[in-house]
Amino acid sequence: MFSLIIRRILMSIPVLLIVASLTFALVRIVPGGPFDSEKSLPPEIVANLNAKYHLDKPVHEQYFLYIGRLCRGDLGVSYKYVNRTVNDILFDAFPVSCQLGIVALGLAVIFGVPLGAIAALNRGKRQDVLAMFLSTMGVSLPGFVIGAVLIYVFAIKLRILPVGLWESPWHVILPAVTLAFSPGAYLARLTRASVLEVVEKDWVRTARSKGLSEEKTIVRHILRNSLMPVVTVLGPLTAIVITGSFVVEYIFAIPGMGRFFITAVMNRDYDLILGTTMVFAVLLIVANMFVDIVYQWLDPRLRME
Amino acid sequence: MTAANRSPWQRLLKIPTAVLGLAVIAAICLVALLSAFGVELTPFAYDQTSSDYLAAPSWLHPMGTDELGRDLLARIIYGARLSIAIGLTTALTAFLIGSVYGAIAGFSSPKVDALMMRGVDIAYSLPDLLVMILIGVVMGRGTFGILIALGLVSWMGTARLVRSQFLTLKNEEFIEAAYAQGQSNLNVILKHLLPNALGPIIVALTFTVPSAILSESTLSFIGLGLSPPACSWGTLASDGWRSLRAHPHLIFFPSLFIFITVLSFNFLGDGLRDALDPRTRLGKGK
Numbered sequence: 001m002f003s004l005i006i007r008r009i010l011m012s013i014p015v016l017l018i019v020a021s022l023t024f025a026l027v028r029i030v031p032g033g034p035f036d037s038e039k040s041l042p043p044e045i046v047a048n049l050n051a052k053y054h055l056d057k058p059v060h061e062q063y064f065l066y067i068g069r070l071c072r073g074d075l076g077v078s079y080k081y082v083n084r085t086v087n088d089i090l091f092d093a094f095p096v097s098c099q100l101g102i103v104a105l106g107l108a109v110i111f112g113v114p115l116g117a118i119a120a121l122n123r124g125k126r127q128d129v130l131a132m133f134l135s136t137m138g139v140s141l142p143g144f145v146i147g148a149v150l151i152y153v154f155a156i157k158l159r160i161l162p163v164g165l166w167e168s169p170w171h172v173i174l175p176a177v178t179l180a181f182s183p184g185a186y187l188a189r190l191t192r193a194s195v196l197e198v199v200e201k202d203w204v205r206t207a208r209s210k211g212l213s214e215e216k217t218i219v220r221h222i223l224r225n226s227l228m229p230v231v232t233v234l235g236p237l238t239a240i241v242i243t244g245s246f247v248v249e250y251i252f253a254i255p256g257m258g259r260f261f262i263t264a265v266m267n268r269d270y271d272l273i274l275g276t277t278m279v280f281a282v283l284l285i286v287a288n289m290f291v292d293i294v295y296q297w298l299d300p301r302l303r304m305e
Numbered sequence: 306m307t308a309a310n311r312s313p314w315q316r317l318l319k320i321p322t323a324v325l326g327l328a329v330i331a332a333i334c335l336v337a338l339l340s341a342f343g344v345e346l347t348p349f350a351y352d353q354t355s356s357d358y359l360a361a362p363s364w365l366h367p368m369g370t371d372e373l374g375r376d377l378l379a380r381i382i383y384g385a386r387l388s389i390a391i392g393l394t395t396a397l398t399a400f401l402i403g404s405v406y407g408a409i410a411g412f413s414s415p416k417v418d419a420l421m422m423r424g425v426d427i428a429y430s431l432p433d434l435l436v437m438i439l440i441g442v443v444m445g446r447g448t449f450g451i452l453i454a455l456g457l458v459s460w461m462g463t464a465r466l467v468r469s470q471f472l473t474l475k476n477e478e479f480i481e482a483a484y485a486q487g488q489s490n491l492n493v494i495l496k497h498l499l500p501n502a503l504g505p506i507i508v509a510l511t512f513t514v515p516s517a518i519l520s521e522s523t524l525s526f527i528g529l530g531l532s533p534p535a536c537s538w539g540t541l542a543s544d545g546w547r548s549l550r551a552h553p554h555l556i557f558f559p560s561l562f563i564f565i566t567v568l569s570f571n572f573l574g575d576g577l578r579d580a581l582d583p584r585t586r587l588g589k590g591k
Contacts, residue, residue, distance in 0.1 A: 029443050140568040144522075144523065145560040236430070240432070243433065246435075
C-alpha cells in the first residue's frame, strides 16, 4: 500500500512537468502582454515593468526561471492584483472553492445515488422513466441557466437567499445546488447502470433462492456491490466540479479559484493562469490517486498483486 | 415480431422521447437553414433596432426586445444558425480526428497502441472547459478559435470507440476475406471496418453535438467565448444575464432554446443507443 502511494506520487511528477510546460507554452505564444491595456502606459514604464517581471528575457530563460520557481513552490506574482503573490491569492481562493465543491459533491451523492438505485430497482416502471428524465434534464441544463433560475426565484422574487458573494452559510446554498446538478445527474446514471449489472449476478440469485427477504437482498447484496464503481469516479467528478466552478463562481461572484482563473485569462495575468492551472492539475492527480488506492483497498483481488 | 427482429430504425421510432427529440431537432435545423438562405421568418431583421427597447413579450414581439429594441425571436432564430453549426461542425471534427487516431491505434503494434491510448486517457481526464479556455487564450475568441478549441477537446471519446471497435472487428472472418481478396489496409478500413463500427460512433457523435452547444454557450456566457457582434444562443444568454433582475425574458428565451435543443439531442442519443443495442433498453422486465 505504502509503496503504491510513493510510486503514484513519483509518477505524477513528469505529468505535472508536462502540464506546466504546455501551459507555459500556450500562455507565451499569445500576442499581447499583461501590460497592454486600453490606456497605454509610457514605453519606459512598460519596459521597466517587463524588466521587473523578467518578461524582457528570452523565452527559454523565462521558462527555466519559471520551472525553477515552481520547484520551490513559488507560483510568482500577479501582474494585476498589485503586491499580491499568486500563492497569496490561491491560498485565499482554494479553501473557498474547496468548501463549495465538497458541499456540491455531497449533495450530488445524497440525491444522485438513490435516484439511480431507485431507477434500476424499478427498471422500466414509472420511477425509472422519471428518474432518467430528471437526470437527462440535469445534464441538459447549462449551469448558468440553473444558477439564473435559482437566483431569480430565491434571491430576487422570494428574497430568502442572497444573490451572491461568500459570507455566511446562507451564501453557500444556491451556488452549491447549482454546482451539484451535473455531478448528481452523472452519478444517477452511473448508479443505475451499475445496479442493473449487479442485479443479474449469480450471487443475487443465490441470495434470493436461499430465501433472503427482498430488502436484505437489495441492501446487502445489490447496493453494497454496485457502489464500487461509484466510489471510483471521484476523478471525473472532480473534473466536473472544476468545470462547474468556473460558471458558478462567475455567476455568484464567489472569490474562488474558478473566478480568479477566468479573470486571470481575461487580464492575461500569466503567472496567475499558470498557478491556477497547476493547482487544478494537482487536484485531479490527487483525486485519481485516491481512487486507485481506494480501489485496491476495496477489491481484495487487486490487493494481492 | 419481437423487438430484436426489427431494424434499428423501426426500434428508434418506437421510443417516444427519441421521436420527440428527432422532431424538435428537425424543426430547429429547418428554421436555421431557412434563415441561412435568407427566408424572413419574422417581421423584423435580427439586427433591426427600434425605439421599443426592453419590451416584454407581446403579440408584436413574442419574446420581447433587447436593450437596442431588437426583436429577440429574430435574434434567437439568427443565433440558431451559429449554435447548431458549431454543434454539428464539432461532431464532424470529432469524427474525423477521432476515427483517424483510433484507427491508427487499433492497427498499430500493441506498444504504440498502449502509448497512444495512454495519451488519450490523460487528455480525457482534464476538464474540457479548462483546456478550451487555455486554447482560447492562443486561438482568440472568434468562431474559428472556438471551433478549434471544441474540436481539440471532443475527439477522445470517438478515438477510444473506433479503436475498440477495430480491435474486435479486426479478427472477424469478413475482414480476413477482404484481405484474402488482396485489398489494401486503407480499403479494408474504409469499406469494411468503418461501416461496421458506425453504430456506436453515431451514438457518440449524437452526444457530441449537445455538449459542444453547451460548451460554447457556457464559454460565451462567462465572457471567454464569442462576443458581439457574433450572435449565438450563448452570447444572447450572456447579454440577458446582465438584466436578469428587471428583464428576465432576455435570458429566459435563449436559455430555453439551449435547453430544448440539448435535451432533444440527448433524448435522440439515448434512443439511438437503445435502438442499436436492445439489451440496454428501458423495456419491461429482463
